[in-house]
Amino acid sequence: MVEVNLWSGLRKFTDGAEIVEVEGKTVGQVLDALIATHPGLGPVIEAGISVAVDGEVITGGRQTPVGEDSEVFLMQQIKGG
Amino acid sequence: MSKIHVQATVNGDSVEFLADPRETLLDCLRDHLDLTGAKEGCGTGDCGACSVMLNGRLVSSCLVLGVEAEGAEISTIEGMADGNELHPLQRKFIEHAALQCGFCTPGFLVAAKALLEKNPDPSESEIRFWLAGNLCRCTGYDKIVRAVQDAAAEMRGAA
Amino acid sequence: MAKDEISGKEFKWIGTTPDRPDGLDKVTGRARYGADFNLPNMLYAAVVRSPHAHARIVKIDASKALALKGVKAVVTRADLPTGLTGEDLYLQENTLAGEKALYDGHAVAAVAATSQLLAHDAAQLIEVEYEVLPHVTDVDKAMAKDAPVILPGCADHSVPEGSAPNVARMIEFGRGDLAAGYAEADLVREGHYTTEATHQGYIEPHAAVGQMGSDGKGEMWVCTQGQWYIRKMCSAVLGTDPAQLRVTPSEIGGGFGGKTTIFMEPLPLALSKKAGGRPVKLVMSRAEVLRATGPTASASMDVKMGMKRDGTITGAEVNFRMQGGPFPGASPVGEALSCAFACYDIANLNHVGWEVLANRPKCAAYRAPGSPMAAYAVESLVDELCRELDLDPIEVRLKNGVKEGVRASYGPKFKKIGLAETLEAAKAHPNYAAPLGPNQGRGVASGFWFNHGGETSVSLAVSEDGTAQVSVGTPDIGGSRASIALMAAETLGIAYENVRVNIVETGALGVNEPTHGSRATFASGKAMWEAAQGAIKEMCKRAAQKWDIDPEAVTWKDGAAWPAGDNAGKFEPLSIKEIAGEMGKTGGPISGHHESTPSGAGPSFGTHVVDVEVDPETGRVTVLRYLVTQDAGRAIHPQYVEGQYQGGAAQGIGWALNEGYIYGEDGRLQNTVFLDYRVPVASDLPMIDTVIVEVPNPGHPFGVRGVGETGITPPLPAIANAIHAATGARLRALPMNPPAVLAAIKAKG
Ligand code: FES
Ligand code: FES
Numbered sequence: 006m007v008e009v010n011l012w013s014g015l016r017k018f019t020d021g022a023e024i025v026e027v028e029g030k031t032v033g034q035v036l037d038a039l040i041a042t043h044p045g046l047g048p049v050i051e052a053g054i055s056v057a058v059d060g061e062v063i064t065g066g067r068q069t070p071v072g073e074d075s076e077v078f079l080m081q082q083i084k085g086g
Numbered sequence: 087m088s089k090i091h092v093q094a095t096v097n098g099d100s101v102e103f104l105a106d107p108r109e110t111l112l113d114c115l116r117d118h119l120d121l122t123g124a125k126e127g128c129g130t131g132d133c134g135a136c137s138v139m140l141n142g143r144l145v146s147s148c149l150v151l152g153v154e155a156e157g158a159e160i161s162t163i164e165g166m167a168d169g170n171e172l173h174p175l176q177r178k179f180i181e182h183a184a185l186q187c188g189f190c191t192p193g194f195l196v197a198a199k200a201l202l203e204k205n206p207d208p209s210e211s212e213i214r215f216w217l218a219g220n221l222c223r224c225t226g227y228d229k230i231v232r233a234v235q236d237a238a239a240e241m242r243g244a245a
Numbered sequence: 246m247a248k249d250e251i252s253g254k255e256f257k258w259i260g261t262t263p264d265r266p267d268g269l270d271k272v273t274g275r276a277r278y279g280a281d282f283n284l285p286n287m288l289y290a291a292v293v294r295s296p297h298a299h300a301r302i303v304k305i306d307a308s309k310a311l312a313l314k315g316v317k318a319v320v321t322r323a324d325l326p327t328g329l330t331g332e333d334l335y336l337q338e339n340t341l342a343g344e345k346a347l348y349d350g351h352a353v354a355a356v357a358a359t360s361q362l363l364a365h366d367a368a369q370l371i372e373v374e375y376e377v378l379p380h381v382t383d384v385d386k387a388m389a390k391d392a393p394v395i396l397p398g399c400a401d402h403s404v405p406e407g408s409a410p411n412v413a414r415m416i417e418f419g420r421g422d423l424a425a426g427y428a429e430a431d432l433v434r435e436g437h438y439t440t441e442a443t444h445q446g447y448i449e450p451h452a453a454v455g456q457m458g459s460d461g462k463g464e465m466w467v468c469t470q471g472q473w474y475i476r477k478m479c480s481a482v483l484g485t486d487p488a489q490l491r492v493t494p495s496e497i498g499g500g501f502g503g504k505t506t507i508f509m510e511p512l513p514l515a516l517s518k519k520a521g522g523r524p525v526k527l528v529m530s531r532a533e534v535l536r537a538t539g540p541t542a543s544a545s546m547d548v549k550m551g552m553k554r555d556g557t558i559t560g561a562e563v564n565f566r567m568q569g570g571p572f573p574g575a576s577p578v579g580e581a582l583s584c585a586f587a588c589y590d591i592a593n594l595n596h597v598g599w600e601v602l603a604n605r606p607k608c609a610a611y612r613a614p615g616s617p618m619a620a621y622a623v624e625s626l627v628d629e630l631c632r633e634l635d636l637d638p639i640e641v642r643l644k645n646g647v648k649e650g651v652r653a654s655y656g657p658k659f660k661k662i663g664l665a666e667t668l669e670a671a672k673a674h675p676n677y678a679a680p681l682g683p684n685q686g687r688g689v690a691s692g693f694w695f696n697h698g699g700e701t702s703v704s705l706a707v708s709e710d711g712t713a714q715v716s717v718g719t720p721d722i723g724g725s726r727a728s729i730a731l732m733a734a735e736t737l738g739i740a741y742e743n744v745r746v747n748i749v750e751t752g753a754l755g756v757n758e759p760t761h762g763s764r765a766t767f768a769s770g771k772a773m774w775e776a777a778q779g780a781i782k783e784m785c786k787r788a789a790q791k792w793d794i795d796p797e798a799v800t801w802k803d804g805a806a807w808p809a810g811d812n813a814g815k816f817e818p819l820s821i822k823e824i825a826g827e828m829g830k831t832g833g834p835i836s837g838h839h840e841s842t843p844s845g846a847g848p849s850f851g852t853h854v855v856d857v858e859v860d861p862e863t864g865r866v867t868v869l870r871y872l873v874t875q876d877a878g879r880a881i882h883p884q885y886v887e888g889q890y891q892g893g894a895a896q897g898i899g900w901a902l903n904e905g906y907i908y909g910e911d912g913r914l915q916n917t918v919f920l921d922y923r924v925p926v927a928s929d930l931p932m933i934d935t936v937i938v939e940v941p942n943p944g945h946p947f948g949v950r951g952v953g954e955t956g957i958t959p960p961l962p963a964i965a966n967a968i969h970a971a972t973g974a975r976l977r978a979l980p981m982n983p984p985a986v987l988a989a990i991k992a993k994g
Contacts, residue, residue: 010656012418014403048402057657061844061944062695069844078656081416081579083695083762106362117361122281123274125498127448128531132919135448163274172272180268183884186723186892188271189278189449189498214927221919223446223499224723225888226895227927 007035007071010078018045032056033067035077055080094155096121097165105152111145112136114152115162123163123192127221134220137193138162144200146219163192166199174237174244175199184233186224194220198234206242210235258735259947262884265727266746267496276496279452279468280528287454288317288357290516290527291364292509293371294537295346295353298380298604298912299393302346302373305354310367315359318519319371320512326484333481335572339607340482340511346375347395347571348604349913350536352509357516357525380604380912384439384545384568387411387603395571395602411602413573416582418655419562419595426560426593430551433560434629438622440961440979441905442543445611446896446924449498450534455513456524461485463514465492470500470720471759475510476751482511483518490514493750494720501896502610503539505759532917539609540906542567542576546622548585552630556641560593561586563622567615568601569608576600576608580695581615584958585623586654587693588664588850589645594654604912610761613694613954617897617961621979624690624962629975638689638966639672642852646691663876663940664691664850670874670936671852679870685858686970692853692958696846696951697762702755703772704838705733705780709829711804711822712743715776717769718757720748723892723953724885725765731881732770732947736777738804739821755840763951766881767846767942772839774946779837787831788819845944849951851875853894853959857967864987866902866968872934878942878950886952891933893956899925900957901964905980 006026011019019025027042029035036056040047056063057078063069071077089104096119103118110129115121115138124147127133131149138147139161166173175198178184185191194217201208201216208216213234214227222230270276307319322341329337342351354371358364379393386392390409399413408415427433449468457463463485469475472492480487497504513525529538550561563585569576578598586594631638646664653659671677671689681687704716715733719725730744737744758764785799788806792799798813799806805818828835856870873890880886903923907915916922941948961979969975974989 012416012656014415014417045402052401060658060660062657062846063844066842066844076657080656081583083580083583083697108362113361116281121274122277125278125449126280126528127450127498128919130531130918130920133448133531167273172269176272179272180264183262183265183724183882183888185268185271186885186888187447187449187497187499188267188276189447189496191271192274195272210932211928214930218926218928221448221924221926223448223501223896223924224892226891226893226925226933227930228891228933229884229888231927231932 007073007075007077009035009039012079015046015049018043029071031067031071032058032063032069035071053082055082090153092153092156094158094160096160097162107151107153109152110148111150111152111155112147114155115147121162121164125189125192134197135190135193137196137220139196139200144197163196166195173199174240175234178233178237182229182233182236184225184229190220190222194222194230202238202241206238208238256735258731258741259879259881260883261731262882263727263741265724266730267721267726278449278498279495282454282466282495283526284454284524287524287526288359288520289361289364290355290357290513290525291368292352292512292533293354293368293373295342295349295351296913297346297375297377298349298382299378300346300375301344301378302342302353303376304374306372307354309370309372310356313363313367313370315363316356316367317523318357318516319354320515320519321354324515324519325482329481332574336478336507337482339572340507340509348606350533350606352537355512355516357520382604382908382912384543384566384601384603387568387601388566388599395604399573399602401573412599413602414600416579416598417596421593423560423562423593423595427551429553429559431554432630432633433549433551434626435547435549436626436629436977438546438548438625438977440544440618440621442540442605443900443904444535444540444922445501445503447499447501447503450529450531451508451538452528453510453513454524454526455517456522457514457518458522459518462489465490465514466495467492467510468495468497468504470497470504470722470761471757472751473718473756474505474759475507478507479511479514483514491750491752494748497720497722500722501612502614502761505761506609508538531919535917535922536914537606539611540606541611541614542569542608544618546618548622548626550626550630552634554634556634556636556644558589558591558645561591562595564597565619566599566601568603568605570605571602572607573600573602577615581619583655584616584693585619588642588647588691589654590647590651591645591654612893612896612957616692616694616958617900620690620692620958621961621965624959625965625977628962628966628969639668642691643668659848661940661943662848662850663938666938666940667850667852667874667876670938671854671872674854674872674936676854676870676872676934679856681856684861684971685856685869686967686972687854687856688963688965688967688970689852689854690959690963690966692851692955694763694849694954694958696767696849697764698768698843698846699758699762699764700756700842701768701772702757702840703769703776704754704836705773705776706834706836707780707821707825709825711739711820711825713737713739715744715746715773716749716753717746717773718749718754719760719765719769722760723888724882725760725769727885728766728881729770729773733773733777736774737821738802763849763953764846767945767949767951768843770949771843771945772841775839776837779839780835783835784821784824787824787828790831791819792816845942847878847942847944847950849876849955851955851959853963855960855963855967857964857971859968859971859986861990864983864990866981866986868898868931871931873956874936874938875952875955876938876940876950877952878945879939879948880937881947881949883937886937887935889952890935890956894933894960895925895930897957897960898930898964901961901979901981903980903982
């Protein structure tokens with residue numbers, strides 16, 4: 006299981022939990038599992054978010070591997086000038 | 087409105103074109119003479135990107151009508167280098183990285199050349215005030231001022 | 246992937262400052278920018294814009310315009326496809342207003358004619374009937390429950406039930422226990438801060454030449470930070486196929502984020518399609534740029550922080566409200582929240598943000614979007630705490646500053662970063678010890694930007710004579726051709742002059758994101774390095790064939806293939822020139838390419854120190870000394886790194902002291918020319934001192950971090966802090982122009 010840290014505005018989709026455990030070996034699988042277990046997160050994730058894995062903000066790359074003890078954060082999508 | 091025939095000298099070449107009385111000198115240089123080195127950043131005389139020399143005076147060509155150029159001597163950025171020999175200011179701008187996007191550069195070069203012709207040894211603040219009519223949004227002016235100082239020093243040495 | 250394997254060695258090219266490859270074109274007036282491009286049989290366009298901040302469009306009558314000889318086409322929203330949703334719809338709505346004009350300057354119709362003057366005449370003849378509606382331009386007023394409704398149903402899932410109608414998004418995140426944090430503090434303070442919208446202010450107005458036939462195939466020449474974004478967005482707005490649109494970027498006269506999106510760009514294409522496929526040129530005026538393109542958001546912000554007597558920050562929270570124009574998703578409030586406390590290691594935090602719609606132009610990214618406003622609020626309050634507790638502002642930042650392994654305020658843990666190094670550099674710099682006179686004060690602030698990787702595609706081809714050509718998709722806005730050529734020279738082991746970097750059109754590479762997020766030198770540089778590895782591998786293979794040894798037994802060094810060791814055999818090295826000279830006979834062209842969305846961009850921190858003098862009679866602030874210290878990871882071409890620092894600081898100084906959108910009661914923008922929207926000029930500024938700190942980024946083969954954005958962030962609070970030091974007056978609203986400063990001095994008594 007991978008622990009995913011959500012921002013607190015997303016708690017309402019996860020029965021108040023700010024950390025959710027899901028199965029997944031890649032960023033894509035983790036996101037899919039999040040949507041499967043908490044469908045309310047679907048529109049948020051599809052609208053565009055950033056994912057940080059072990060301190061690295063992953064901008065593309067659903068294939069990026071995620072380990073059992075990886076630290077995964079969902080973040081607001083970041084634009085740049 | 088019917089167009090007016092204008093004859094002038096640009097960078098030493100004699101030119102003629104037909105100007106609508108509403109067209110600026112900048113429009114005429116760019117659209118009728120294909121001299122696109124002078125840029126339009128504002129069209130209101132505030133940015134200096136369109137700077138050219140008109141009868142020995144530094145002007146914003148967006149504030150001059152094309153028809154006013156009749157019989158005039160004009161020099162633009164395209165005439166600044168002597169063939170392949172760059173003017174010291176042009177060389178120093180490259181050397182000091184005094185341009186980032188480069189859009190303001192033709193205007194700065196024309197204006198700085200006019201300054202050094204008047205005052206070969208300007209102080210930093212004289213340079214800053216002379217160039218206050220030229221906007222640069224990229225560089226913060228530091229490297230532009232240094233490039234002008236360096237070019238001035240070289241030109242004094244060479245003179 | 247071998248990371249940073251080269252950094253152990255001495256560099257030959259990296260860190261040197263050769264002339265930029267495009268320098269000659271740019272000092273002679275030859276370089277072609279957006280408006281410098283013309284085509285045979287070309288038409289010229291003009292745009293009709295709404296004079297109202299909010300109005301229903303009752304009727305558009307173009308018959309008089311179309312009756313003019315030489316007027317070839319008029320387009321209105323009725324000419325664009327329907328059924329778009331989300332951001333595509335907002336882009337279309339912003340290109341041409343539909344039912345309502347949503348801000349002063351909103352495009353309503355466009356016309357193409359055989360000359361520019363005729364197009365302007367024709368635009369004046371297009372009659373638009375409006376029903377004027379109540380409007381709102383102020384961020385706090387737009388948050389009111391009874392504010393005029395701009396876009397019904399704009400709220401997304403995040404907005405609490407019962408919120409005001411213009412609230413589009415609400416964001417909340419945090420950690421720890423704020424109450425406990427404040428209980429631990431010796432001093433808790435809060436403040437309310439506001440910033441006005443500012444414009445990127447690139448000197449080159451938007452310009453494009455577009456051509457599109459009835460078959461939907463088209464071409465466009467345009468000044469942009471991202472030709473693929475232009476392609477994608479124009480195609481979405483016009484309902485055409487992106488692969489059929491070929492977009493070539495011109496030289497670009499500044500962007501700062503404002504040219505990462507579209508404003509008028511679909512119009513020349515739509516006009517061209519209607520005018521039998523004749524090319525159409527559209528160049529914006531400065532007033533159009535200010536009224537209807539990219540400004541940044543205006544903000545209303547509350548901050549609260551607690552600090553112990555020793556300087557430890559024990560708890561902090563922000564509540565930010567930002568308007569980003571009339572469409573959701575444009576304000577940088579999410580970024581602002583994430584940047585707010587990014588410099589600090591604080592256990593107890595909360596962030597709340599609100600995005601609200603207003604009758605103003607659709608915001609575009611502006612250099613470190615959101616970060617400058619956030620810094621203005623937070624770094625001002627940190628300064629207040631430091632002063633009250635009599636603590637040195639740099640020491641307090643060192644004490645609380647983030648470093649490797651610390652959890653960022655926005656969640657994940659930082660890798661190698663250089664905030665502390667920038668603070669130490671500022672402390673050690675002579676400016677920090679320079680004596681100050683009467684009415685003078687010193688201010689300090691730090692700033693942060695994430696930096697970005699982004700979709701990247703690069704190719705590198707070796708020429709017959711052993712020189713190399715690199716094709717990149719990121720427009721060169723401030724010297725990136727030079728930095729990429731330096732890295733290519735270093736990687737291949739050839740001379741800088743023997744590399745040509747081309748910025749190519751959309752047909753020449755896979756998709757590239759724009760030059761944004763400080764990514765050009767980072768991402769295109771990293772992809773170039775990967776592409777070069779491909780070419781090097783092929784060259785080693787060619788040498789191995791010639792020597793009849795295993796390709797694995799060949800290495801690349803100093804621009805030549807060498808036998809890897811004594812066991813590989815004894816051969817004279819084969820230079821790139823020799824290998825390239827024979828490539829036609831040994832297997833064909835040699836090239837490498839790389840496509841990826843690189844991560845590892847490596848955040849960038851900076852610290853600024855400014856000295857100001859305030860005229861107590863007029864309130865005028867003069868910047869006496871200015872110092873930027875910023876982590877570049879590794880400076881590839883240090884002059885252009887300094888240039889980014891200086892340019893960012895200058896924009897920040899303008900934002901702090903002068904710039905700001907001024908809307909009248911009527912909702913119209915009042916300062917639409919550079920005379921009134923006054924950006925800093927040469928005589929407003931001193932030399933801007935820089936220290937390039939280098940804490941190499943492990944995510945890049947040469948250690949590069951983006952350097953473009955962070956520099957605009959600290960000036961806003963640093964100057965506010967310096968003004969306070971000089972006068973005792975604390976300015977909590979931007980811009981801090983002479984009347985505002987004078988009023989603050991008077992109010993203090
Ligand atoms: S275009 Fe003439 S001064 Fe700006
Ligand atoms: S270099 Fe871009 S405006 Fe001066």
